[in-house]
Amino acid sequence: DAGVTQSPTHLIKTRGQQVTLRCSPKSGHDTVSWYQQALGQGPQFIFQYYEEEERQRGNFPDRFSGHQFPNYSSELNVNALLLGDSALYLCASSRDRGITNTGELFFGEGSRLTVL
Amino acid sequence: AQSVSQHNHHVILSEAASLELGCNYSYGGTVNLFWYVQYPGQHLQLLLKYFSGDPLVKGIKGFEAEFIKSKFSFNLRKPSVQWSDTAEYFCAVNLNTGFQKLVFGTGTRLLVSP
16 A cells, blocks of 8 residues: 655745645645645745645745646656755545544655755 | 644653643634654554543543633653553544544654663
8 A cells, every 4th residue: 555655855946946846645645735845944844735726824935836636646846946845745535524533644755855 | 824733843751650631722712632642653543532421531552631611731751661552653633524624743752662
């Protein structure tokens, strides 16, 4: 049973560039969330996708956008990169159970982005 | 805004010592509580969780946590740590709104010396 897979694992960009990160959820999961983990910090919620729509969003600017595909995989796009965007980007998947959803999140190993 | 505080950023213990990591959250409503662990070079994985019922929950690898509602706390404990427990530990809170949106603490880095 494949867990959550993310690509690429590491990448280096320069300021002003754009980046796309990819995530395949755990088998049987339909909900994908993205988190940003800066050095020395806990993960911070960026947004969540369900049924190909952004369902919730954290306190991140519009430069951060995403997409979910019919096969439940997801992309995170960041435009106009800033030095402060350097972080580990984590994808987490879960199976939505609607209003009674209390299930755990399964995390991938992350994509480490360095912005120079 | 909801927040999670982990009081200890770095903890160093010898093997067989007892462990307690503090976690407090700020939210007055119903919450789900989690402890996640990240071993060196690995992904975040669930250690234990509290949804309702018995406030003392047991997780994997001998860890347990106690939910004290009056103190807004969910401290993690282990009676006797092992070298393999060296990892970073994150407390997280999910507001019981039906969506899986976790608010994480800043983490506690535990080093267990053999």
